[in-house]
Amino acid sequence: MSFFPEVSKIKYEGPDSKNPLAFRHYNPTEVVEGKTMKEHLRFAVCYWHTFRGMGGDPFGPGCAVRPWEDGTDSLEMALKRVDVAFEFIDKLGAPFYCFHDRDVSPEGKNLTETNKNLDAVVKKLGQKQKETGIELLWGTANLFSNARFVHGASTSCNADVFAYAGAQVKKAMEATKELGGVNYVFWGGREGYMNLYNTDLRREFDHLAKFLSLAVDYKKKIGFTGQFLIEPKPKEPTKHQYDSDSAACMAFLKTYGLDKDFKLNIETNHATLAGHSMHHELTYASSYGMLGSIDANRGDELLGWDTDQFPNNLYETAQVMLVVLGQNGIGSGGLNFDAKVRRESFEPIDLFYAHIGGMDAFAHGLKIAAAIRKDGVLKDFVKQRYASWDSGIGADIESGKAKFDELEAYMLKKGDADKNTSGRQELLENVVNRYLK
Ligand code: XLS
Ligand code: NI
Ligand code: NI
Numbered sequence: 001m002s003f004f005p006e007v008s009k010i011k012y013e014g015p016d017s018k019n020p021l022a023f024r025h026y027n028p029t030e031v032v033e034g035k036t037m038k039e040h041l042r043f044a045v046c047y048w049h050t051f052r053g054m055g056g057d058p059f060g061p062g063c064a065v066r067p068w069e070d071g072t073d074s075l076e077m078a079l080k081r082v083d084v085a086f087e088f089i090d091k092l093g094a095p096f097y098c099f100h101d102r103d104v105s106p107e108g109k110n111l112t113e114t115n116k117n118l119d120a121v122v123k124k125l126g127q128k129q130k131e132t133g134i135e136l137l138w139g140t141a142n143l144f145s146n147a148r149f150v151h152g153a154s155t156s157c158n159a160d161v162f163a164y165a166g167a168q169v170k171k172a173m174e175a176t177k178e179l180g181g182v183n184y185v186f187w188g189g190r191e192g193y194m195n196l197y198n199t200d201l202r203r204e205f206d207h208l209a210k211f212l213s214l215a216v217d218y219k220k221k222i223g224f225t226g227q228f229l230i231e232p233k234p235k236e237p238t239k240h241q242y243d244s245d246s247a248a249c250m251a252f253l254k255t256y257g258l259d260k261d262f263k264l265n266i267e268t269n270h271a272t273l274a275g276h277s278m279h280h281e282l283t284y285a286s287s288y289g290m291l292g293s294i295d296a297n298r299g300d301e302l303l304g305w306d307t308d309q310f311p312n313n314l315y316e317t318a319q320v321m322l323v324v325l326g327q328n329g330i331g332s333g334g335l336n337f338d339a340k341v342r343r344e345s346f347e348p349i350d351l352f353y354a355h356i357g358g359m360d361a362f363a364h365g366l367k368i369a370a371a372i373r374k375d376g377v378l379k380d381f382v383k384q385r386y387a388s389w390d391s392g393i394g395a396d397i398e399s400g401k402a403k404f405d406e407l408e409a410y411m412l413k414k415g416d417a418d419k420n421t422s423g424r425q426e427l428l429e430n431v432v433n434r435y436l437k
Helices: 037-041 047-052 075-092 111-132 159-178 201-222 246-255 268-273 278-287 314-326 348-375 377-385 392-399 404-414 425-434
Strands: 043-046 096-100 135-140 183-187 227-231 262-267 291-295 335-337
Touching (some): 037 314, 043 047, 043 075, 043 348, 047 075, 075 111, 111 135, 135 159, 159 183, 183 291, 201 246, 227 291, 246 262, 246 278, 262 268, 262 278, 268 291, 278 314, 291 314, 348 377
Parallel strands (some): 135 183, 227 262, 291 335
């Protein structure tokens, strides 16, 4: 039985194609900088938006047309949805998918039943992975939808909720391991505060760190080798999320001695909500070897919340790929489309258009970034800009040879600093635009 009978396998047809169900740039076997596009981009489809999102918003319930849904959150429906998901991902040609435990399987009447539901679905996911060759980029636990998480999970004022969350992550990590997942993600959910009058901020941070260190312990115990990732987000659902941006996450991890065990999964729309560009968030993490994976989407310039739209901005995808190529690849991470079609795009076929466009935007961005790197236009400029640090006083400062005494003696003798040269921002922006084709 087919759930998308009108769609066959999406193929690469080249930049001139006008077929909306074909790739114009994503050519999985095309080699760029010594690796195939498939290896560079490591696209993943997310289960929550793509197979559970029904387009609901604060003004109305979901209205997406999904002929396979029976309107229930039953185990039977969950098992059927696995067939839908794998047909979609397989036809699209994405090599990976990602899920939360509660996206793929329903909550039961108690934890025992909930875990049994997950076991049943994981079994089917495993079979489908084998059948299709699709792999799991990452798993995670939904620690925010159920009412028990109203005050957060590991940062809840209720110790029982911390315990429940621990049990849930333990199970989700086991499921991820069983399915060969190459990463495991911790997005904060409701770990944050709405109001400081009722919040012991320091205690909540300590609990968050305790929770993550227990996860590290358990990871070692069961021999799960996937990369742990923290996903920063500054606000929504809480007013202030503890994992607010790359810098905050890295400072937190360092403070609690967890920095060797985690990297970051950085999401475009979360970067912009934090008042940063995606380029900034990626560069910050990558500079310290902390960029592990990417949630690929975009926000709306005029809306101040997490709209999770599909990426289409070539400037941005090129910047993302410049950072990724600059660190020699995304490693075990990938580009997960944490993105949802608009409420108005309610037909199943829209899911294909959305993903094809996102994949093409990144494949195109990859080609642009590679061309910029090939000509060395930015790299050479930056190298030249910092040349004063490569010898003389600059090299002495960097190596620790020059202290304040030496700096004073040097400058007294010289009288004044050498003249500055222009940063040439506009010139460089023009140069980058030359490659946007
Ligand atoms: C929500 C997050 C979430 C994570 C996974 O804003 O992006 O979807 O990626 O829990
Ligand atoms: Ni998001
Ligand atoms: Ni995300």
